[in-house]
Amino acid sequence: MLSLRNLQLAYPSPDGEPPARVLDVPTWAVAAGEQVALVGASGSGKTTLLNVIAGIVTPDAGEVRLDDTDIARLDEARRDRFRAAHIGYVFQSIHLLPAFTALENVALGMKFADNRAGKAHALDLLAKVGLRERARYFPRQLSAGQQQRVGIARALANRPKLALADEPTSALDARNRDAVLDLMQKLCAEIGAALIVVTHDEAVARRFPTTLRLSDINRVN
Amino acid sequence: MQTLTVIYRNLRQRWLSTCLTALSIALGVALATAITALRQQAQASFANVAASYELVVGAKGSPLQLVLNTVFHLDAPVGNIPYAYYRKLKADDRVAYAVPLALGDNYRGFRLVGTEPEYFSLVKLKDGQPVAVAQGRPFAADYEAVVGSLVAREAKLGLGQTFVARHGVEDTVAAEEHEDAPFTVVGVLRETGTPLDRVIFISLGSVDEIHHDNARAGQQSQSLLDQLNALGAEPETPAKPDAQDDDRGHRHGRGHSHKPPSAAPPEAPTAPPASPAQPAAPAREIAEVTAVIVKLRSPGYLFLMQREINKGKDAQAALPGVEVQKLFAIVGTVDRALLLVSLLVVAVAAASVLVAIYNSLAERRREIAVLRALGARRRTIFAWLLWEAAATAALGGLVGVLLGHALLATAGTTLKFLSGLPLSPWTWTRLEVGPGWLTGYVPFEAAVVFGTLLLGAAMGLAPAALAYRTNVARYLSE
Numbered sequence: 085m086l087s088l089r090n091l092q093l094a095y096p097s098p099d100g101e102p103p104a105r106v107l108d109v110p111t112w113a114v115a116a117g118e119q120v121a122l123v124g125a126s127g128s129g130k131t132t133l134l135n136v137i138a139g140i141v142t143p144d145a146g147e148v149r150l151d152d153t154d155i156a157r158l159d160e161a162r163r164d165r166f167r168a169a170h171i172g173y174v175f176q177s178i179h180l181l182p183a184f185t186a187l188e189n190v191a192l193g194m195k196f197a198d199n200r201a202g203k204a205h206a207l208d209l210l211a212k213v214g215l216r217e218r219a220r221y222f223p224r225q226l227s228a229g230q231q232q233r234v235g236i237a238r239a240l241a242n243r244p245k246l247a248l249a250d251e252p253t254s255a256l257d258a259r260n261r262d263a264v265l266d267l268m269q270k271l272c273a274e275i276g277a278a279l280i281v282v283t284h285d286e287a288v289a290r291r292f293p294t295t296l297r298l299s300d301i302n303r304v305n
Numbered sequence: 306m307q308t309l310t311v312i313y314r315n316l317r318q319r320w321l322s323t324c325l326t327a328l329s330i331a332l333g334v335a336l337a338t339a340i341t342a343l344r345q346q347a348q349a350s351f352a353n354v355a356a357s358y359e360l361v362v363g364a365k366g367s368p369l370q371l372v373l374n375t376v377f378h379l380d381a382p383v384g385n386i387p388y389a390y391y392r393k394l395k396a397d398d399r400v401a402y403a404v405p406l407a408l409g410d411n412y413r414g415f416r417l418v419g420t421e422p423e424y425f426s427l428v429k430l431k432d433g434q435p436v437a438v439a440q441g442r443p444f445a446a447d448y449e450a451v452v453g454s455l456v457a458r459e460a461k462l463g464l465g466q467t468f469v470a471r472h473g474v475e476d477t478v479a480a481e482e483h484e485d486a487p488f489t490v491v492g493v494l495r496e497t498g499t500p501l502d503r504v505i506f507i508s509l510g511s512v513d514e515i516h517h518d519n520a521r522a523g524q525q526s527q528s529l530l531d532q533l534n535a536l537g538a539e540p541e542t543p544a545k546p547d548a549q550d551d552d553r554g555h556r557h558g559r560g561h562s563h564k565p566p567s568a569a570p571p572e573a574p575t576a577p578p579a580s581p582a583q584p585a586a587p588a589r590e591i592a593e594v595t596a597v598i599v600k601l602r603s604p605g606y607l608f609l610m611q612r613e614i615n616k617g618k619d620a621q622a623a624l625p626g627v628e629v630q631k632l633f634a635i636v637g638t639v640d641r642a643l644l645l646v647s648l649l650v651v652a653v654a655a656a657s658v659l660v661a662i663y664n665s666l667a668e669r670r671r672e673i674a675v676l677r678a679l680g681a682r683r684r685t686i687f688a689w690l691l692w693e694a695a696a697t698a699a700l701g702g703l704v705g706v707l708l709g710h711a712l713l714a715t716a717g718t719t720l721k722f723l724s725g726l727p728l729s730p731w732t733w734t735r736l737e738v739g740p741g742w743l744t745g746y747v748p749f750e751a752a753v754v755f756g757t758l759l760l761g762a763a764m765g766l767a768p769a770a771l772a773y774r775t776n777v778a779r780y781l782s783e
């Protein structure tokens with residue numbers, strides 16, 4: 085389902101130094117519905133890799149194929165639309181929008197994908213993450229664990245083929261961490277979405293059936 | 306989720322900045338709205354009243370002042386004309402009716418005006434109906450009075466009540482009560498919505514009587530331009546009926562009956578002459594009147610008659626409609642200056658929209674990056690910010706328009722020169738600038754709100770462009 089080929093990315097360096105190479109991935113594939121933990125040290129390029137897969141960062145070369153679509157070759161507007169419809173993104177620092185309620189944060193995820201499933205669907209998702217009663221709360225009124233559960237509901241609102249999670253539990257304590265990971269795994273399995281979680285935390289990695297080192301697929305480092 | 310909800314949420318998130326920005330726009334818009342609506346309504350009201358009077362004849366001097374004094378019961382009289390002149394007008398074949406007016410003193414700021422009872426039946430107001438005594442009867446003798454509806458209400462002068470007049474057309478501390486000669490109210494006029502509501506009508510003979518043994522200097526009268534300049538200071542004036550008239554009295558005649566044509570208004574004697582040395586006239590011999598309201602048998606005579614009178618040395622004839630137009634040409638220049646000021650206020654306020662949105666960007670870059678990561682397109686973010694700016698400004702426009710009309714409602718009850726002229730503060734204002742297809746269908750208020758919307762959107766362009774260029778990857782990791 086997801087396949088990367090000959091992916092190259094370097095960030096330009098200040099003052100004439102050669103560009104800093106971050107990604108060089110000859111090949112990597114994730115099957116539909118597969119759940120993978122990708123472990124790497126801080127600064128090893130985990131976030132960059134997820135951003136490339138999500139079409140937020142364009143690689144210098146290579147293919148990022150999701151089923152039949154090479155995201156790296158879409159123009160920006162199409163990439164945005166593709167991301168809205170097919171990729172769910174759970175962020176490291178949670179990133180709920182403070183001006184919107186839990187329900188509206190989920191609804192916003194749907195809006196960009198032209199998902200007309202409506203409020204009932206969003207409420208349903210919140211129920212699945214155990215926050216049906218907190219639907220009208222604003223992020224500041226929710227705990228970190230609750231906020232990340234809203235983040236998960238938002239990422240999965242459009243039934244994406246692929247869910248990406250960037251250190252989703254780094255802001256949480258151990259108990260919340262396990263609950264959030266279990267929830268994410270359960271919901272992705274339910275909708276058949278593949279799940280890639282990147283982390284530097286072995287405790288997170290241990291909870292996944294498949295664990296890879298970033299260095300296993302990335303030739304930089 | 307509706308885009309409108311998104312805009313609302315984002316504005317609410319920064320409600321203080323939104324409110325302050327909108328308020329600053331509202332102030333400018335309120336000023337512009339109040340000024341425009343006030344001038345339009347005042348002009349319509351004045352023109353409406355003026356239309357009931359075809360021609361007014363009075364002493365030589367400023368025709369505008371003559372009209373203001375005779376028709377609107379404002380300002381000091383220009384002077385007096387001989388009673389015989391009135392008789393001559395009345396006898397003229399071309400004249401349908403001629404009604405004399407003689408300015409008397411005041412009772413609690415309401416002017417006493419001497420006239421003939423036929424005023425109430427002959428003069429037809431804009432509604433086609435005569436002035437008409439609604440309660441009681443017209444005065445039939447000296448020291449009987451017919452009061453305007455507002456006088457009856459505010460001075461509590463019902464039928465059968467008596468009152469004693471004070472000197473001058475205005476009620477000042479200096480004004481003394483006449484020691485004797487109380488008037489009795491025998492009639493109350495119908496509510497006309499014109500300055501007549503504020504007038505106390507008495508017989509010509511009573512006016513004469515008042516001045517028999519008094520010769521007293523009043524205060525200097527003010528020119529019209531002084532009054533216009535004083536408008537700005539208007540709110541300080543207490544709104545009680547006693548203070549309704551401008552602070553100008555009139556001089557009681559001092560020996561000579563009428564002034565030369567070129568005499569300045571402040572010098573104008575307004576009451577029939579009565580030298581202190583002279584003994585009181587035994588009979589009701591009326592020597593002078595202040596003005597004569599004339600209606601001609603055919604409108605064809607109008608300009609001929611006016612020319613004829615103006616050529617003579619005894620009097621001038623003025624067309625109230627024309628004088629009101631002149632008045633508002635003067636008002637218009639003051640008005641335009643104020644409008645310019647309010648436009649400047651709006652312009653400065655509009656810049657604050659830009660600043661507000663720009664400042665909010667610093668803390669919103671991350672939110673914008675998140676939205677983009679969720680699949681929002683650049684141009685969606687751009688449009689949202691534009692709408693935010695536009696909505697903030699339009700909110701200011703809307704509040705401003707309402708505030709402007711609220712100001713107008715207040716002005717109607719505090720501005721002296723509008724007393725007796727009803728304002729309708731909650732009606733649409735006419736759009737005066739723009740192409741005909743626009744001004745014909747769109748009221749001022751709608752145009753202003755739409756204008757602020759566009760202005761706000763324009764102010765949102767620069768910050769929206771910055772938001773458009775947000776580096777998603779960078780702000781996501783912050």
Ligand SMILES: Nc1ncnc2c1ncn2[C@@H]1O[C@H](COP(=O)(O)OP(=O)(O)O)[C@@H](O)[C@H]1O
Pocket residue numbers: 095096106124125126127128129130131132133778779782
């Ligand atoms: N926008 C950027 N410009 C330049 N260098 C960057 C940028 N983003 C990340 N980097 C660099 O790329 C490397 C990988 O960063 P990142 O993908 O965030 O790593 P990780 O998520 O594994 O901590 C780091 O050395 C970082 O400094």
Ligand SMILES: [Mg+2]
Pocket residue numbers: 130131132250
């Ligand atoms: Mg990272």
